[in-house]
Amino acid sequence: MSQLSQSTLLAVPLAPLAGAIIAGFFGKAVGRAGAHVATILGVLVAFILSAMTLVDVIGGARFNQTVYEWMVLGDLKMEVGFMIDGLTAMMMCVVTFVSLMVHLYTIGYMEEDPGYQRFFSYISLFTFSMLMLVMSNNFLQLFFGWEAVGLVSYLLIGFWFKKPTAIFANMKAFLVNRVGDFGFILGIGLIVGYTGSLNYTEVFGKADEYAKLGFANPFGGEPWMLITVTCICLFIGAMGKSAQFPLHVWLPDSMEGPTPISALIHAATMVTAGIFMVTRMSPLFELSDTALNFILVIGSITALFMGFLGIIQNDIKRVVAYSTLSQLGYMTIALGASAYSVAVFHLMTHAFFKALLFLGAGSVIMGMHHDQDIRNMGGLRKYMPITWITSLLGSLALIGTPFFSGFYSKDSIIEALAASHLPAAPIAHAAAIIGVFVTAFYSFRMYFLVFHGKEHFHHKPFPGEHDHHDDDEHGHGHAHTPHESPWVVTVPLLLLAIPSVVIGYLTIQPMLYGDFLKDAIFVDLHRHPAMEELASEFHGAAAMAMHAVSTLPFWLALGGVVTAFVFYMLVPAVPAFFARSLAPLVTLMENKYYMDWINEHIFAAGARLLGRGLWKVGDVTLIDGAAVNGSARLVGWIGSLVRLFQTGYIYHYALVMLVGVFALMTWFVWLQR
Secondary structure, X not given: OOOOOHHHHHHHHHHHHHHHHHHHHOHHHHXXXXXXXXXXXXXXXXXXXXXXXXXXXXXXXXXXEEEEEEEEXXXXXXXXXXXXXXXXXXXXXXXXXXXXXXXXXXXXXXXXXXOHHHHHHHXXXXXXXXXXXXXXXXXXXXXXHHXXXXXXXXXXXXXXXXXXXXXXXXXXXXXXXXXXXXXXXXXXXXXXXXXXXXXXXXXXXXXXXXXXXXXXXXXXXXXXXXXXXXXXXXXXXHHHHOOOOOOOOHHHHHHXXXXXXXHHHHHHOHXXXXXXXXXXXXXXXXXXXXXXXXXXXXXXXXXXXXXXXXXXXXXXXXXXXHHHHHHHHHXXXXXXXXXXXXXXXXXXXXXXXXXXXXXXXXXXXXXXXXXXXXXXXXXXXXXXXXXXXXXXXXXHHHOOOOOOHHHHHHHHHHHHHHHOOOOOHHHHHHHHHHHHHHHHHHHHHHHHHHHXXXXXXXXXXXXXXXXXXXXXXXXXXXXXXXXXXXXXXXXXXXXXXXXXXXXXXXXXXXXXXXXXXXXXXXXXXXXXOHHHHHHHHOOOHHHXXXXXXXXXXXXXXXXXXXXXXXXXXXXXXXXXXXXXHOHHHHHHHHOHHHHHHHHHHHHHHHHHHHHHHHHHHHHHHHHHHHHHHHXXXXXXXXXXXXXXXXXXXXXXXXXXXXXXXXXXXXXXXHHHO
């Protein structure tokens, strides 16, 4: 059995970090070409080493060691270390491959941007942060990577810092993630407080003992189990990072950043961190059915209701963004059903086809001279043939077409929900089934409006995002004659299209029913038998795809495609009729269920009111008024009283002494009684 080398593993995250430093600190010296060569070379090295690591892991190699001991506080060790197993090796390859495609794509997309070197530095640093997160073997390093991807996403979403909407969006993402991270660090604090360790292996070894602990319910009734509180706190962190309702509001606005970072954030890095974390923590989550039911409910809401919002979007990037939200909901309900391997399987397949769809959307935006409104498009198929065919493949994978990668992961999620015995599973199953139709409808609504039908770009009926400028951020004009993108854009599309089609077929057996993830994921099959039931019904990838044509999800997906074709290609008056008839519902969805309004006018306003109250009452009245000024006044009053006895006459002092001695004697006698 081959052994994993510590130095090789260290090179995986450090290579992108070196590229980020060169592009960031020496960008002017090395120039544009030097910046993209350094960062692409760093990510390429990381990808090659990750692929070699994956091969070794498939051969049985494992690694779980400390690389650097930072600090020791009593028995608590704070370390940098790596845990390399099937889950980590798969994540390393996905992160580095998608990042490599995004780096190549960026050469074409950001060609004329003045922040070229800075952008390459940021995306390479983003890759380093995500690799540190997925390779960690302890909570300290996990939290470092967790916060690092949040920080770099703030820099990337607000990359065009002269654009007010971008600045608002990156601050929104940062603040919403801090809400989730507060729960996350509470969960880590509970684990450290009760186990005395930050190391995964040591914590998991104490999981059964930890599950017996509890504390009094502050509302009365049954005591709260510590494992449940801990798991829910950890999942709140995942709700922020992986954009689950109600902490999802930052993700659609993150579209204000350049398209390459939309692909990197939404496909392989930041939003999948929460899914990865819960999967890694499966030995803890398996001990709390309450936490799993909570995950199922949150995932159901996200999967279904965020999909509805995708139907009414007209910005091509926002359609794909709401698709990401919905698919993250699917991954989350798989976690709740204890189908952790299915969740990370969908994470992997989704990373490829979602990166493909985002980069395809970016290619369309470039071809349309940076107009993002799908109502201004149409008929682009003959102008952009490579973007068209790759976007079609990505869309087919997204809706779960048999034999495509998304089919295997999405159908496995639906089957796992049907097999789950948890109380919330039927709700999640219904949401997942309805979501199949919704996903197919909004995906092919976008596809048909962009690539087929009448050409609307000659006389645009709707103003484009940048039409009030003479030139947009990239310096492009607005002559709307679409064109195919350069090879640095189309090559990543073609390379991403390949795994979007075949990766599910090739990997479903080892990932879900083989030994690839056996030692990375723990499932109590007695209490949560979903995966056992799936294994008994699995007869190969080909048979699964063949059987799909007789199942409800297949016909719902087909129905969604046909409905989109009829509505937007044959009878466009029908969606217009529904928009008029369902005007209140459309208004509700256009305002994103008023979640932003609720956050701004209730939670933010309440926080401001609380802050003002604490300032006025706590700071001004109590601290400044009573504690500081009050104590000064008290001292002054005592001083003025004592001053009355400081007369300078000896007989006054003698009188005070006699009175004092009398008082002391009286007090002493009283104590003796």
